[in-house]
Amino acid sequence: MRPFDDIDRIAATEALDRVAAPARDLVNKLLTNQKVADVLHGVPIGHPLHPILAQASFGSFLSAGLLDLVPRTRRPATALIGVGLVAAVPTAAAGWADYSQAHEERQRVGIVHAAANIAMLSGYVVSLGARLRGRSTRGALWGWTALAIGSAGAALGGHLSYHQALGANHAEDYPHIGPEDWTDAGTLEELPDGEPVERRVGEVRVVVVRHGDRIRALGQRCPHASAPLSDGELTDVDGDACIECPWHGSVFRLEDGRVMRGPATAPAAPFPARVREGRVELRVATWPGVPAG
Numbered sequence: 346m347r348p349f350d351d352i353d354r355i356a357a358t359e360a361l362d363r364v365a366a367p368a369r370d371l372v373n374k375l376l377t378n379q380k381v382a383d384v385l386h387g388v389p390i391g392h393p394l395h396p397i398l399a400q401a402s403f404g405s406f407l408s409a410g411l412l413d414l415v416p417r418t419r420r421p422a423t424a425l426i427g428v429g430l431v432a433a434v435p436t437a438a439a440g441w442a443d444y445s446q447a448h449e450e451r452q453r454v455g456i457v458h459a460a461a462n463i464a465m466l467s468g469y470v471v472s473l474g475a476r477l478r479g480r481s482t483r484g485a486l487w488g489w490t491a492l493a494i495g496s497a498g499a500a501l502g503g504h505l506s507y508h509q510a511l512g513a514n515h516a517e518d519y520p521h522i523g524p525e526d527w528t529d530a531g532t533l534e535e536l537p538d539g540e541p542v543e544r545r546v547g548e549v550r551v552v553v554v555r556h557g558d559r560i561r562a563l564g565q566r567c568p569h570a571s572a573p574l575s576d577g578e579l580t581d582v583d584g585d586a587c588i589e590c591p592w593h594g595s596v597f598r599l600e601d602g603r604v605m606r607g608p609a610t611a612p613a614a615p616f617p618a619r620v621r622e623g624r625v626e627l628r629v630a631t632w633p634g635v636p637a638g
């Protein structure tokens with residue numbers, strides 16, 4: 346058994362749902378402002394926010410731990426712990442926002458990740474208190490203990506991202522496997538007007554939307570967690586025709602796959618379309634976000 350296989354056991358432990366589900370419900374109850382939620386997910390920057398902020402927080406703690414090994418550096422180490430604790434507030438907020446839109450197996454690992462981080466932060470609060478009272482050796486010992494716990498928590502965070510694909514772009518492969526040349530996707534006549542439908546084009550599935558003679562298509566898989574976009578609802582954002590994901594409500598502009606609302610941070614894969622002799626032809630855009638045309 347490899348060490349990280351044990352994390353899969355955490356993901357399969359249904360007993361954790363007794364804590365994980367109420368935690369998710371509480372976050373969803375508190376996080377009702379869509380604009381705030383989008384910022385916490387990282388929609389405005391087009392990248393999950395939590396791992397970026399985590400670097401500031403955990404990086405400060407790690408640096409403090411190293412400085413504590415060097416003579417006469419306890420004061421900067423204390424300052425770094427203060428920075429890490431301040432940075433932990435938005436880091437945690439962004440993490441809980443992502444957690445609230447994850448599936449159950451991720452939430453089980455996520456709740457243990459959160460518990461480890463809460464234990465780590467508690468340790469650093471005690472460490473900071475000891476340092477401010479002049480008991481720097483005691484503060485360093487608490488800091489190293491907290492760092493060890495936080496490292497375990499960080500490993501779980503890495504597993505969530507790399508193994509369980511939380512925050513990963515689930516539409517990344519379309520430009521690699523979608524057809525580069527115009528490829529037949531059926532007749533125009535077969536497409537219902539104003540209704541998303543699934544079609545196969547080459548090796549991939551796409552969602553196709555017809556409005557009159559106007560055809561727009563996106564990769565079928567939602568970039569957030571692979572929901573079938575053809576099961577979503579068509580909607581309108583600021584005059585742009587969009588589709589809303591059926592699972593967590595991300596909204597993508599049909600024109601180019603742009604994220605109009607999170608939790609997704611990566612765009613859906615756009616497939617430029619044309620009609621030739623009554624037949625619809627599609628090809629993959631070079632890269633999601635490149636305007637279809």
Ligand code: FES
Nearest residue numbers: 567569570590593
């Ligand atoms: S799968 Fe989560 S928003 Fe689409």
